[in-house]
Amino acid sequence: MSDFVLDPRLERDSTLLMKLGLCQLRLMEDSRWPWVLLVPQRSGISEIFEMTPLDQTMLTFETAIAAKAVKQASGCLKINVGALGNQVRQFHLHIIARDEGDPAWPGPVWGHGQAKPWATSARAEFTERLLEAL
């Protein structure tokens, strides 16, 4: 874990909420959706099959925990989970709260329009609800 360095673009687009056993849990700087990232603190990983079986299992459990917390904190209809990495190769998993009528519904959020910054109070409120739900 010691040689893990977060990709600069992930660092720019998201904010660290907490470190789990394997992953950094980060809030995306886009208020259009409650949207977090899980970034395994491992170097040189871009595909899930490059991780050890133990790390794969850890990632799955952290995904389930984070997805459930995002659902509880947002009250959303559906969770979207995705690991694309077409633009940023460092492995990162998106967990996004979706609702009917949201800006991209029912399509995917990636590449949809421009990010809309969080208002400070709304970010603090969602973050508090999310950390309570974890």
Next chain:
Amino acid sequence: MSDFVLDPRLERDSTLLMKLGLCQLRLMEDSRWPWVLLVPQRSGISEIFEMTPLDQTMLTFETAIAAKAVKQASGCLKINVGALGNQVRQFHLHIIARDEGDPAWPGPVWGHGQAKPWATSARAEFTERLLEAL
């Protein structure tokens, strides 16, 4: 597993390749990308955190196996993995081979244009390579 019934839309849009320990592995009927689905043979699941920890672990290992096989069989640059379910609630995981310059690159494939049917020979050739790589 006995009361599992595949969603009719997933059945229409994809073809069974084989059954793994937990999931059906299915080929999407869209030749624009080598694209498979994993569908856990469990009823009433729409989110990953609704699965048992054992099923979550099985899903992860089957995801890694299938993703590695899709990468080998296609020679693609990057694998995209996603579980959205905005339109079909039955849990299903997409595994897609992506390359620079493909029809949706670098955006996501979901909701992009119209599916293009496979030619019979191309489908057979990709399926054979995929099953060999598994």
